[in-house]
Amino acid sequence: MAEETGAQGEDTLPNGADNMPQVAIISQYVKDLSFENPNAPAVYQWQVQPQIDVQFNIGMNKAADEVYEVVLKIDVRAQGDQGVAFAVELSYAGLFGIRNVPEEQIQPFCYAxxxxxxxxxxxxxxxxxxRDGGFPPLLLEPIDFAGLYMQQAQQAAGLQQGEAAGQA
Structure with a gap:
């Protein structure tokens, strides 16, 4: 049997032996969702707009060989002078297939x-x-996850250098 050759004459790999880096979203889903409206129905009579506090957290778990679950946790709290208008906690996850990617690049991918x-x-x-809780929809601004990851990586590197200097 003749060996197959690629467009430029180099040998191609047999089916299933691909060694090119591959990343794909397998699934995405709501892992946990909580909405609290502790001051209903009085909250709908309040005249002052609440202050909105938004917090993010990103987690990563290895679900299987070459499969990683990345969880984006978003906590929102709307606080007014008269109390909490609403609080939302959302854990939204993506299941990613990652193949032939160097180990040192998996964490940056999963966190950025x-x-x-x-x-x-x-x-x-x-x-x-x-919106389903009776409030105007809260549309979050896009977030520069790559910038945040780089900032945290630089801070962690700075802390490690500081600790190393303190031990010397």
Whole structure:
């Protein structure tokens, strides 16, 4: 049997022996969603707009060989002079297949690129939950997850250098 050759004459790999880096979203889903409206129905009579506090957290778990779950956790609390208007906690996850990617590149992908990919969907779920709670939809601004990851990596590197200097 003749060996197959590629467009430029190099040998191609047999089917299933691909060694090119591959990343794909297998699934995305709401892992946990909580909406609290502790001061209803009085909250709908309040005249002052509440202050909105938004917190983000990103987690990563290895679900199987070459499969990683990335969870984007968003906590929102709307606080007014008269109390809490609403509180929302959303854990939105993406299941990513990652093959032939160097180990040192998996963490940056899972903490920077993966959250960027699932964020628009988490944003919609959050906006719908707030709207379904009787409030105007909360539309979060896009987030620079790559910039945040780089900032945290630089801070961690600075702390490690400081600790190493303190031990010397």
């Amino acid at each position: 690129e993966a959250p960027r990919l699932v964020f628009p969907f988490a944003r919609r779920v959050l906006a719908d939950a707030v």
